[in-house]
């Protein structure tokens with residue numbers, strides 16, 4: 001994976017607020033004249049989600065969709081199951097717990113991913 005390609009994918013995401021599939025991002029990049037392959041787009045998205053630079057969601061039919069995170073710092077997501085609205089949240093208690101539980105079992109280089117799902121206020125209001 002070259003940094004250039006990863007940057008191209010990162011930029012394609014940065015200009016957009018909503019969640020988009022790898023196919024959408026690939027189509028955008030090709031439209032801009034990029035020679036990037038779909039597999040490379042998938043790999044770049046995976047690498048970016050591992051470093052926490054993009055948010056990943058699974059749609060109901062199992063497709064992964066991506067969005068640029070607002071911050072590159074470690075954080076968690078509160079995700080609306082109904083509309084996909086995502087709020088970036090800090091979880092100091094989770095950080096402490098993950099490090100403590102790791103240390104307790106002799107693990108180092110601890111990482112974790114925590115996503116909290118629910119129904120946002122807008123969706124609840126729309127129901128009544």
Ligand SMILES: [Zn+2]
Nearest residue numbers: 055069070088
């Ligand atoms: Zn995020």
Ligand SMILES: [Zn+2]
Nearest residue numbers: 080083120123
């Ligand atoms: Zn919602």
Ligand SMILES: [Zn+2]
Nearest residue numbers: 075091094095
């Ligand atoms: Zn955390």
